[in-house]
Amino acid sequence: MFYREAGQFKSTYQADMAVFPIRQDRIGLAIILAIAFVVIPYFGDDFFITSVMIPFLVFSLAAIGLNILTGYTGLISLGTAAFMGVGAYACYKLTTMFPNVNIIVLILASGLFSAAIGVLFGLPSLRIKGFYLAVATLAAQFFLQWAFVRVPWLFNYNASGAIEVPQRLLFGIPVTGASAAPETRYFVCLVLVVGLTWFASNLVHGKIGRSWMAVRDMDIAAELMGIKLLNAKLLAFAVSSFYAGVAGAMMIFLWYGGGEAADVFGIRLSFNILFMVIIGGLGSLIGSFFGAAFLSILPTAMKFGLPALGVPMAGATAEHVTFMLIGGLIILFLIVEPHGLARLWQIGKQKLRTWPFPY
Amino acid sequence: MASAPDLLAQTVWEGLVSGVLYALIALGFVLIFKASGVFNFAQGIMVVFAALTLVGLYEKGVPAFLAVILTLGVMFVLAVAIERVVLRPLVNQPDIILFMATFGITYFLIGLGESVFGGNPKQMIAEQLYLPKGAIDLKILGGLVSLQKIDIAAAVIASVMIAALALFFQYTRIGRALRAVADSHKAALSVGISLNQIWVIVWFTAGIVALITGIMWGARSDVSFALEIVALKALPVLILGGFTSIPGAIIGGLIIGIGEKMGEFYWGPLIGGGIESWLAYFIALGFLLFRPQGLFGDKIIERI
Numbered sequence: 001m002f003y004r005e006a007g008q009f010k011s012t013y014q015a016d017m018a019v020f021p022i023r024q025d026r027i028g029l030a031i032i033l034a035i036a037f038v039v040i041p042y043f044g045d046d047f048f049i050t051s052v053m054i055p056f057l058v059f060s061l062a063a064i065g066l067n068i069l070t071g072y073t074g075l076i077s078l079g080t081a082a083f084m085g086v087g088a089y090a091c092y093k094l095t096t097m098f099p100n101v102n103i104i105v106l107i108l109a110s111g112l113f114s115a116a117i118g119v120l121f122g123l124p125s126l127r128i129k130g131f132y133l134a135v136a137t138l139a140a141q142f143f144l145q146w147a148f149v150r151v152p153w154l155f156n157y158n159a160s161g162a163i164e165v166p167q168r169l170l171f172g173i174p175v176t177g178a179s180a181a182p183e184t185r186y187f188v189c190l191v192l193v194v195g196l197t198w199f200a201s202n203l204v205h206g207k208i209g210r211s212w213m214a215v216r217d218m219d220i221a222a223e224l225m226g227i228k229l230l231n232a233k234l235l236a237f238a239v240s241s242f243y244a245g246v247a248g249a250m251m252i253f254l255w256y257g258g259g260e261a262a263d264v265f266g267i268r269l270s271f272n273i274l275f276m277v278i279i280g281g282l283g284s285l286i287g288s289f290f291g292a293a294f295l296s297i298l299p300t301a302m303k304f305g306l307p308a309l310g311v312p313m314a315g316a317t318a319e320h321v322t323f324m325l326i327g328g329l330i331i332l333f334l335i336v337e338p339h340g341l342a343r344l345w346q347i348g349k350q351k352l353r354t355w356p357f358p359y
Numbered sequence: 360m361a362s363a364p365d366l367l368a369q370t371v372w373e374g375l376v377s378g379v380l381y382a383l384i385a386l387g388f389v390l391i392f393k394a395s396g397v398f399n400f401a402q403g404i405m406v407v408f409a410a411l412t413l414v415g416l417y418e419k420g421v422p423a424f425l426a427v428i429l430t431l432g433v434m435f436v437l438a439v440a441i442e443r444v445v446l447r448p449l450v451n452q453p454d455i456i457l458f459m460a461t462f463g464i465t466y467f468l469i470g471l472g473e474s475v476f477g478g479n480p481k482q483m484i485a486e487q488l489y490l491p492k493g494a495i496d497l498k499i500l501g502g503l504v505s506l507q508k509i510d511i512a513a514a515v516i517a518s519v520m521i522a523a524l525a526l527f528f529q530y531t532r533i534g535r536a537l538r539a540v541a542d543s544h545k546a547a548l549s550v551g552i553s554l555n556q557i558w559v560i561v562w563f564t565a566g567i568v569a570l571i572t573g574i575m576w577g578a579r580s581d582v583s584f585a586l587e588i589v590a591l592k593a594l595p596v597l598i599l600g601g602f603t604s605i606p607g608a609i610i611g612g613l614i615i616g617i618g619e620k621m622g623e624f625y626w627g628p629l630i631g632g633g634i635e636s637w638l639a640y641f642i643a644l645g646f647l648l649f650r651p652q653g654l655f656g657d658k659i660i661e662r663i
Contacts, residue, residue: 066605074455076455076458124644124647126646127647127648127651128647128651130454130455131398131454131458131602132460132598132647132651134458135594135595135597135598135640135643135644136640136644136647138591138594138640139640139641139643139644141636142636142637142640143641145636146634146636148552149631150633183400187376267588267591271462272409273468274459274462275462275466278459278462300415312641316473316478317474320470320471320473321470321471321474322470323466323467323469323470323473324466324467324470324474325470326463327462327464327465327466327467327469328463328467329463329468330459330460330462330466331444331445331460331463331464333465334449334452334456334459334460334463335448335449335460336454337446338456
């Protein structure tokens, strides 16, 4: 009834091919953005913002990055966490070298370092693919994780062997470091995520995105059509690692605040982000958000939600059950709905469109 | 100097031993890939799960050998469950989807194993299974090499098992059926081979291999979920040897094992140590660039 495009006529081809062709979708997006920008920082308490919203935003960005590589270009990567780590360490090096440069600029710039490393490890992708490539990205995972611990230059020869996030100001307000307010950090995250999502949306809907999808669907056919495989694959690696790198820098600077950085970027995180992409929906930007929301909130919900509902459960048990749940859900989604939560969302919208008549 | 161990020989020996153990894990991968085209990421966790079940049952008071039989039963149930729940609904899906499904199996088994047996490291019941203990010293090249008896046992058991598997594949009816399924699912179905049955058999065989690997690994170190990371080492072994070749898995395992130990021993200290964690992947990666199908793998032919 409320979600129907009757009467919305398109007179240009551009309007017909728009990303949000239906007016209600545009209104919905505006409402979501308004909630994200106004309602949450105004009404949300610190716990909600720091341990629900900021992780969600960070994981969303990482999931978008991996989705570009795996969902759109069809190259499986198990090294996402390592590329996130490159972003975090690059950001740390940059901000200690150039303390006066705006931290947001540095967070974005550290993505470029990550992109360069990503291209380096993406180079074998021309000759190998599928499982072989997954192993190649595991090489990146283990090598980079080793480097984070063993190369003291990366953490400025700190005695603790970890990176410590210094305080950085933006317009006189502390953005990073211990004294930064959760709302400020949340705002910076949100702005970065919204901007980069918009950028990614334009990329995947344009010529580059189409060439990625052609490579995914059948790379030999894509090559015959004139797509340069090496360029397309390396660009996918670069963009994907850029997103991962920015997410990693955000993770350490705006969420964790330093600490055990080398352990954070382990293989478990890589897997988790891959699961977000699978459960959210391969080849879908909105799916990345759904997957990140689902998997970043699930452990918290299991730990705090179930006891609140009166189901007594020890912390360790909750963790094990979460593992089993995630494993089961992945299998379930692959069997029942390979396109993930994003496809469920689409089906829901389609049902609303034809409601109350199902056909 | 005569009493000091000969370092080169000792390093090579240790490399050989870990190579055999990598090869054992890789063998489980190869079995499943050969007979069903599924790249089973969960093989590593199956090793941990089998070892945990064995030790867990023993701790509950079950005699050691009965525990082995019961564990085999558990692995069989697991094989049936995987076939019913995961493989059957996903038949004919792209390989990459099946690969991701095995991630799901991995996580499920981690959760199940931890919630049933707890996440603490456990001692493998090596003595109760009459596995040898202690070391023998051997004089080679003017130096002493100390060989752990358990390592020798591992090598012997691995060889026996590999020979048995080769004979099984080559000469039995089921072995022929397995090879037929590997060639083409459809053709195998059309001549009356039951795909479901074959899958259960293959996964059960992989489960047996996982149990033996788990016992051997567990006897060297503890049984814990840290093995899961070690199991990832089997992936470069696979790449080196080729996904479909049992001899490839063994030779790849030995190359990776020796290369890794030598690299760690001679170059490790130069760049900070601990390079074992990634050297294997780089050996495999360098190799891939020259021969993408691996040492003994089938050449991949693609058509549009």
